[in-house]
Structures are given as structure tokens and as C-alpha cells.
Amino acid sequence: MNFSCNKYLSNKWFNDLICKSNLAESSKIRGCLIFKPYGLEIWNKIKNKLNYLIKKTGHENYYFPLLISSADLNKESNHIKGFFRECALVTHSGFNIKNNKILLDRKYKLKTELIIRPTSEAIIWNALKKWLTSSIKLPILLNQWSNIIRWELRPRFLLRNSEFLLQEGHTIHSSKQEALSHSIKILNLYKDFIEKILSIPVIKGKKTKTEKFAGANTTFCLESVLLDGKALQIATSHFLGQNFSKSFDVKYYKKNGTYKHPWGTSWGISTRLIGALVFTHSDKYGLILPPKIAPIQIVIISIIKKLEDKQILEKLVKKIRVFFKKKQIRCFYDNRKQYHPGWKFNEYDIKGIPIRITIGKNEIQKGLIELFRRDNRKKKHIKIRTIKKKITYFLKNIQNNIFLKALFLKNKFTKTIDDYKKFKQIFRSSGGLIYAHWDGMKESENQIKEDTSASIICIPSKTKSNFGHCIYSKNLSKQRVIFAKCY
Amino acid sequence: MNFSCNKYLSNKWFNDLICKSNLAESSKIRGCLIFKPYGLEIWNKIKNKLNYLIKKTGHENYYFPLLISSADLNKESNHIKGFFRECALVTHSGFNIKNNKILLDRKYKLKTELIIRPTSEAIIWNALKKWLTSSIKLPILLNQWSNIIRWELRPRFLLRNSEFLLQEGHTIHSSKQEALSHSIKILNLYKDFIEKILSIPVIKGKKTKTEKFAGANTTFCLESVLLDGKALQIATSHFLGQNFSKSFDVKYYKKNGTYKHPWGTSWGISTRLIGALVFTHSDKYGLILPPKIAPIQIVIISIIKKLEDKQILEKLVKKIRVFFKKKQIRCFYDNRKQYHPGWKFNEYDIKGIPIRITIGKNEIQKGLIELFRRDNRKKKHIKIRTIKKKITYFLKNIQNNIFLKALFLKNKFTKTIDDYKKFKQIFRSSGGLIYAHWDGMKESENQIKEDTSASIICIPSKTKSNFGHCIYSKNLSKQRVIFAKCY
Numbered sequence: 001m002n003f004s005c006n007k008y009l010s011n012k013w014f015n016d017l018i019c020k021s022n023l024a025e026s027s028k029i030r031g032c033l034i035f036k037p038y039g040l041e042i043w044n045k046i047k048n049k050l051n052y053l054i055k056k057t058g059h060e061n062y063y064f065p066l067l068i069s070s071a072d073l074n075k076e077s078n079h080i081k082g083f084f085r086e087c088a089l090v091t092h093s094g095f096n097i098k099n100n101k102i103l104l105d106r107k108y109k110l111k112t113e114l115i116i117r118p119t120s121e122a123i124i125w126n127a128l129k130k131w132l133t134s135s136i137k138l139p140i141l142l143n144q145w146s147n148i149i150r151w152e153l154r155p156r157f158l159l160r161n162s163e164f165l166l167q168e169g170h171t172i173h174s175s176k177q178e179a180l181s182h183s184i185k186i187l188n189l190y191k192d193f194i195e196k197i198l199s200i201p202v203i204k205g206k207k208t209k210t211e212k213f214a215g216a217n218t219t220f221c222l223e224s225v226l227l228d229g230k231a232l233q234i235a236t237s238h239f240l241g242q243n244f245s246k247s248f249d250v251k252y253y254k255k256n257g258t259y260k261h262p263w264g265t266s267w268g269i270s271t272r273l274i275g276a277l278v279f280t281h282s283d284k285y286g287l288i289l290p291p292k293i294a295p296i297q298i299v300i301i302s303i304i305k306k307l308e309d310k311q312i313l314e315k316l317v318k319k320i321r322v323f324f325k326k327k328q329i330r331c332f333y334d335n336r337k338q339y340h341p342g343w344k345f346n347e348y349d350i351k352g353i354p355i356r357i358t359i360g361k362n363e364i365q366k367g368l369i370e371l372f373r374r375d376n377r378k379k380k381h382i383k384i385r386t387i388k389k390k391i392t393y394f395l396k397n398i399q400n401n402i403f404l405k406a407l408f409l410k411n412k413f414t415k416t417i418d419d420y421k422k423f424k425q426i427f428r429s430s431g432g433l434i435y436a437h438w439d440g441m442k443e444s445e446n447q448i449k450e451d452t453s454a455s456i457i458c459i460p461s462k463t464k465s466n467f468g469h470c471i472y473s474k475n476l477s478k479q480r481v482i483f484a485k486c487y
Numbered sequence: 488m489n490f491s492c493n494k495y496l497s498n499k500w501f502n503d504l505i506c507k508s509n510l511a512e513s514s515k516i517r518g519c520l521i522f523k524p525y526g527l528e529i530w531n532k533i534k535n536k537l538n539y540l541i542k543k544t545g546h547e548n549y550y551f552p553l554l555i556s557s558a559d560l561n562k563e564s565n566h567i568k569g570f571f572r573e574c575a576l577v578t579h580s581g582f583n584i585k586n587n588k589i590l591l592d593r594k595y596k597l598k599t600e601l602i603i604r605p606t607s608e609a610i611i612w613n614a615l616k617k618w619l620t621s622s623i624k625l626p627i628l629l630n631q632w633s634n635i636i637r638w639e640l641r642p643r644f645l646l647r648n649s650e651f652l653l654q655e656g657h658t659i660h661s662s663k664q665e666a667l668s669h670s671i672k673i674l675n676l677y678k679d680f681i682e683k684i685l686s687i688p689v690i691k692g693k694k695t696k697t698e699k700f701a702g703a704n705t706t707f708c709l710e711s712v713l714l715d716g717k718a719l720q721i722a723t724s725h726f727l728g729q730n731f732s733k734s735f736d737v738k739y740y741k742k743n744g745t746y747k748h749p750w751g752t753s754w755g756i757s758t759r760l761i762g763a764l765v766f767t768h769s770d771k772y773g774l775i776l777p778p779k780i781a782p783i784q785i786v787i788i789s790i791i792k793k794l795e796d797k798q799i800l801e802k803l804v805k806k807i808r809v810f811f812k813k814k815q816i817r818c819f820y821d822n823r824k825q826y827h828p829g830w831k832f833n834e835y836d837i838k839g840i841p842i843r844i845t846i847g848k849n850e851i852q853k854g855l856i857e858l859f860r861r862d863n864r865k866k867k868h869i870k871i872r873t874i875k876k877k878i879t880y881f882l883k884n885i886q887n888n889i890f891l892k893a894l895f896l897k898n899k900f901t902k903t904i905d906d907y908k909k910f911k912q913i914f915r916s917s918g919g920l921i922y923a924h925w926d927g928m929k930e931s932e933n934q935i936k937e938d939t940s941a942s943i944i945c946i947p948s949k950t951k952s953n954f955g956h957c958i959y960s961k962n963l964s965k966q967r968v969i970f971a972k973c974y
Contacts, residue, residue: 027552028610035549062523065519066553094572095600096571102561102600113589123515127521
């Protein structure tokens, strides 16, 4: 295997792990990944589970075009500012070839440049204009699973890629309050999903004006802390106000015959979640996947050599697998002959399979199997006849334990600081999430970022204290915010 | 509703039907569609069922980047010729804005132009070069679900779009025979799927040199005939020979220490299949969906007005739905009050729901329900207690009946002709699939196309006769081929 997967990444461990575990690898196109079967399978698990929750809350799936006219992207004046420096611009609908070289040709030049969607607000609000006839009732609740391009200047493997796979929701409401509530409702849906399914504890909050989504009134966010103490924006939900409805002149008709600009929300998660899984739960042996999202929850490996023992083994494995299948437990029986058990143990360690069952001759004779938990690396012999009860318990316990470990890490990295010298010192050494007072001024925010490279990752929903003094300016502050270096 | 969905399409009925039934609508970007929930749900059904079959035959899902370097696309000299006139060229990674206008800027100009994938051979064979180390065993069997852009000069709603959703398989083999067999195996898999699940009868064959995929040695294909007598290429499977392995210098290592260029295949189906469903099974009332692919198989509508009757009704409907759910029959109970039953009947006619169950007071008193089959528009009263047996029978029968109707149509449109005058006459009037002799020469093929607008849609696998004389040149011909006008 070739582990030197990517030149532009400094964190060799992280990159190697992603390649070794066969999640993804870099491609020839800068910042764009090849998702391998194991990585794509995790994404599909996320997609299926989240899609169910999104549909359950009344949203329907659409697929809007990949290309947006640059004129449309330019309609919402703040929106365009967020994307024009980092987007893929399509200028031609073909080209010429001369002496085996690609030649641009005026013949193929487009009248209006097109942009590969960096997000789909512009194309969706464009369509809405036609849809909002007098017979349409609000809200309209849309969802889309798509691929998007944002030309990252500093791409980071799975955390910040130029192309990534995205879930993006877009909704249109007849009142400000309803839209605002909806964006918070979705934030809570994401929180539940990420904490319960991915076992990643998150902090709920909102972005400062500097950090919010281009085109939003408010950006609500979920932030997590990674193994290296840096923060990761893991999901966002935007309250768009009437910004897009006004820019695209979208109106809905009221009962009294008048019309009004509706309020909007948009919200999304992406394949960055896979990067978050890797960078939250791994250890020096490899990935550790939460059972609820693991493509393989249990792997069975035999260490039996004699032929007569093998027949007993095969019978036993068959019985176990039938039971797992009934319980919808995803099990893989690795009976490849060309690999030694030790090689297999290593492979499943790297891939983060939650439970490994090893069956040997001695164990069978005693009616036992050996069960290895990937999360705490503890081995245990259990009686074969108790497997049904115990496996369900272990899967639940591992899911929970992984979450608690991550929560412990988050708490370890979380500090409350009031002294700017100490604050700067922390960001020179361990990093982490620092609760500190801030006066609400852009100038202070920028200066702190210049001094420490840390930004305000969010204004948290729950805070420990109220009034105080800005850690930088000493001006009055209404609440603590969270500073961190982030991806 | 707005039915005038698209300006560039001449077939108003077809376009209106797609918009009315809420499958898709046109977008502002020429040739690109917005897939609405109903259309996308059909695609997801196709995707899930086909994905299962593709995985079952040993293929794994990958996701390769959207963008291909133009230099890579240019490596296989025939491949590039198929796409350079109709592709989306990305030339910049950002732009400037001045006086609210988009301005191109040299600062953002890419060193190498990128192309939005029109198909993924180039990017996949590029990756393979790295993968085929000495420890890798062939075959490698890849699959991808993606979106692609081919800049159609004459886009046609759902049949020929600039952006469409695609399933594309790519495989690499150590022998010519294995690759060739694999491409035929997949063609048969597609045939089974399209005939059994989509109820569309197809003809198996291969393309002429003029019509084959750019970069393939042989293009095997499935062709169907639409309601208007035109042909549609519904699936293709390409035997790529060593064309890509040689162009991309991909080699596999043999046991004896030498290396060799492997053989390749690629094959795909797309959202065009939804267009095929519409244009094969519809009637003047709307779509007719085969039960196996219909997002809703049965709709229940009540025509009860009195409140006391409604309670009995609700109980009955609940019972029926519990049974359907158990049997995994997709049922929708339309209890919207604001719409009259007649309005609903019309809506589900357009949407092509296979079975409509109507429940009225009279029926309940007699222990009956009214069952309406969308395919033959026949109504029947059946006893409530026999519903369990009958519904399964009806769903199967409808699936089969739709196929037979399409087969009848195909046969009606199929003719064997030996006289060129008559041949030309047919393509001036009814059209259809014409079996005629052809001498294998490009010149004859082109002249016939010029005279009639009909092309050779395929050299069929099964033919009715052997030697004869070319319908155009009168030269000796080895077998009949199929001529048709096509989309």
C-alpha cells in the first residue's frame, strides 16, 4: 500500500489513516478526493439515516442543476461575496484540439459564465419565483443531496475539500418566526443525529457577523473539538431572513390578495462528517467507528487450522451469522486463506470495526468465543450461548463509551480564561476551546485572530456567566464566546 | 399549474406530461433539469434496485472527482473526439466583480483547463495506474453513481439533457475474453432489469463503428421503441479493449514477473430511463407506471361524506394499510379534504399510480371496495376480505400487462424491408424499427441517414435471416441490421 497520499497536507498521521483505512485518497485534481468503497459506505449510512429524519420532518428531496448562472449568483449581494474568490467558473461549452493540444475557441464561449454550485440558494430561489403561485401553501420544505465545488485555497483531507458531497436543505416560510424556529429545529435535529449516531459531542451556538454564511441573517452552528484541540464546524443552519426573497423577487400571496416576501432558511452537513469521525475517535491503532454508523459492526475471524475442526467452526459461524442477520447486525466473516489472523487483526484495527470475534479450537471445546472491543481494546471470553444477549449490549455500550471518551476530550480541551496573556499562551501551546468575554466588536475579533490565529467559533447558546469584560479590549461584554483555532 | 415548461422542445405532450405529473421541470440553464420529488423518487427506486444487482455481481461503489484535467481527457485519442465539442470547460477558479458585473481575471485562470466529467473513464484509468501494484488481483470491478455534463446541442426533456444522473460501471481484467464476457454479462443484467422492473422490452445488439462509444472497441447496446415509433438507446456496455490501459500506461503484474496492459469495460444507464418509462407506457390520461418501480403502488380515496360513516371507513383503511405495510406494498391514503374525489382521480391518472381503491358508503355496506387498474382503466368491485390475495395478483398482472402492451407496440413498429423506395416511404410516414440488409460500409450508412434521417440503431444479436443484399448499395450483406430514427 502507498501511504504517502497527499503532498499538501501537513498532518501525515491523519492523511495516512484515511488512506490506510481505505476511506478515501487524493486525486490528480487539487483538493478533490476519490472516495473509496469503505468511505462511501459510511457516507451512505449517514445519508440514509439523516434522509429518513429529514423526510420525517416534512421535507421532500429535489435535484437542482449543478450549474448556476453567474448573474443569478450575483443577485444576493452578500451571497456572492462569500464565493466569488473560490469557485469553478465554466466559460466554454467545448474546445478545439490542435497538434494534440487543447485550444480555447471563441466559437464555444458562453454568453453568460456558469458557476458550479458552491451551494444551491441561487438556483433554488430562482425556481421558487415560478412556483409561488396563489394556490401554493407555505412552508415549502426542500432537501437535496448533491456534490459541490468550493475552490479551497488550503485544502485539508476530508475536512476542507474543493469538491465534497453535501446535504443541503432549503425552506420558505410565511413568517419570520416560523423560519427562525425552523432553522433552530434543524440544528437540534443535526445535534441529535451527530451525538447519538456519530458519537460526537457538539456545542450549539451561532456565528458572529464576520463568520456567518454569506447571505444569512443568522448562522446557527454546531462545533466539535478534534483530537488535536482544534475546532471543527460540523453543521450549520442559516436563517436567511428575506434576503433571497427580496433579491430574487420571490413573493407569496396572502389570503387578502396582497403579496409579501417570504422568509427562508438553509442548512447543511457534508462528507466533512467523515473527517470528523476520523479526527474525533481514532487512536494510534487506527479508526474507531461508532457501531451505529460502522459499515461492518462485527468481524469474525477463525484461528483454526485442522480440517475436521473447520467443519464444526463453519456450522457455528453460520448459526451466529443467521442470528446477526435477523437482528440486522452488520457482520463480516473473513475466511480469506491467504492472510494470517494477525494481519487481519491489524486490518480491522485500522478500519475501526467495533467488535472482533475470534474463534479457535480451544474456545469451541469450552463453548466460548473471544470478543475484542475496538474502543477499549479489551478481550473477553464469552459463552457461545449468551452471544445473542451480550452482543446487543456490547454494541450499545461501545456506542456510548465512544461518546463519553469524546466528551471527556472536549471537556479536557475546554477552558474559561479572563487574562489575555494566558489566553495567548494557551493558543501557543495546547489550544482547545476557550470561553472568554468579547465586546461584540469586529475590531477586537480581528485583532485576537491576528494575535493568536484563533477565531470565535461560536457564541454558545448556553453560557456559564453573563456580563464581564472583553478579554482583549476590556470593554463591557454581554457574554462569553468560544475561541479556538479551527479547520 | 404552469404546463408550458420548456421552449426548446417540440413535443408538447411529452413535456407537459413530465411537468404535470411532477417528474421534472426545465431550469434556467439550457438543457438542465430540476428533478421534482416524484421523478427523483423513481430514480432512487431504479438506483436502489440496480445498485443491489451490481453489488451482487461483485462491484464496489466509488466516487471519483467531478472534474477531469483536459490533458487526461485528451490521452485516449478516440475518447476525446467524442466529447470535445460538447463539454463544460472550467477555466477559472474565481472571478472579480466590478459595478455589480462578473469580470474574468487572469489571476484566477487555471494552468490546465478542467472539464466536468462527460463520463469518468479518464479519471478512473488515471487512478488505476497507482492501484495496480504487484499485490493487486484482477479483475477490479468499480461502480459509480454520479452526475455528468454533456453539452447537448439539441436537448430533449429527460431523453437528452446536458446534465443527467448516471450509473457508470468500470472494470479491469487480465484477459480479453474475460473483459468481453463481462461487458456482455452486464448487458444481460441491464436487459433483465429493464424488462422485468421497468416493463420495457428491449433489443440486444451492438453499435456500428460510426455509432459506438468514443474509445471503445465494441459498444453493446439495448434499444427500445417509443410510442412515436422512434428508437431510444436505453443502455450501453462497452468493451474497451486495451485502449485506455495503453493510453494511460496502466499495467498489471503477471506471476512470472512480467507486466501487461489489462483489458477494460465500461457501461451505464441514466435518468434517461425515466424518459423511457414516460414515452413507452403513457396514454392520453397520463403516465402508467409499472408497479415494481412506482413510488406509490396503490392510492386509497374515500367518497364518504357523513361523519358516522367516516369512522367505519377510517377503521377499514387502517386495517388495509397495516396489511399493505406488512407486504411492503407502497400505499398512500389521500384524505385531503380540500380536493374533490374527481380531482384526485385525475391527479393519480396523470401520475400513473397502478391501482386506485375507492371506498364509498354503498361499498362498505356490501363489504366491497372499488378497484381501478390504471393500465387498462377497468373498474372492479372486490370483496374486502379477498383484498389480500387479489392485490398481489393485480400488481403482478399489471406489471406483466404493461410489458405485453409495450411488446405489442414494439412488434407493431417492427418491419422487415428489402426495397429502398418502401424503406424511405416508411421513414417519411410511420417510422419504426426496420430490419434491412446493410453492406457494412460507412458510406451506405451515411447515405441512408441523409436520405431518411434514420440511423443504424444496432446490429442485433438475434437476426431472422443471414445473407442478403444491402438495401441501399445492393452489395452483399452478412445480416440484417435495425434502422430507426432515434433520440
